[in-house]
Amino acid sequence: MERGTETAAALTVCPLTGTPGLKATGEVTLGTHGVWEAALERAVREGADVCCGGYVLELSALTFVDVGGAGALAAAARRMPAGRRIVLHRPPPALRRVLEMFWPDHPAIEVSKS
Numbered sequence: 001m002e003r004g005t006e007t008a009a010a011l012t013v014c015p016l017t018g019t020p021g022l023k024a025t026g027e028v029t030l031g032t033h034g035v036w037e038a039a040l041e042r043a044v045r046e047g048a049d050v051c052c053g054g055y056v057l058e059l060s061a062l063t064f065v066d067v068g069g070a071g072a073l074a075a076a077a078r079r080m081p082a083g084r085r086i087v088l089h090r091p092p093p094a095l096r097r098v099l100e101m102f103w104p105d106h107p108a109i110e111v112s113k114s
Contacts, residue, residue: 013039020046021056021087028062028069036069040076048081054110055080060090070098077108085110 011032012025022043028036039057047055059065065073073095077086088095089112096111103109 011035016056016058019053019056020050021058023058023061025061026063028065030066030068033068033072037072037076040072043086044076044079047084047086050084054085054087056087056089057091058089059092059095062092062095065092065095065098067098070095070102073109074099074103074106077103077106080108084108087112 010026011028013022013035015021016023022039024036024039026032043055043057073086080086085108087110091099091111099106099109099111
């Protein structure tokens with residue numbers, strides 16, 4: 001396994017270059033929750049040091065996030081320091097819908113419009 005990269009079943013998470021954040025590729029399902037939750041914990045830890053733009057989760061290569069994965073994201077966002085946020089870049093449509101349904105207007109989760 002390459003250093004800085006975590007994999008399990010069908011989920012890979014690696015650091016972004018040039019901006020504080022992570023890129024996730026694959027699916028978040030019961031079999032990959034451990035990797036997803038470790039990545040979110042990293043986002044909380046590293047996001048504490050990001051002041052303006054937020055900690056980016058590049059999700060354009062993520063094809064699916066189950067409700068448990070969405071719940072883990074919401075829980076991680078609740079642990080972000082005051083004034084900090086997790087910015088979701090191009091999340092899968094199902095994740096967007098679940099967030100809108102169960103955690104609308106969460107102050108620590110921003111869905112990028114681009």
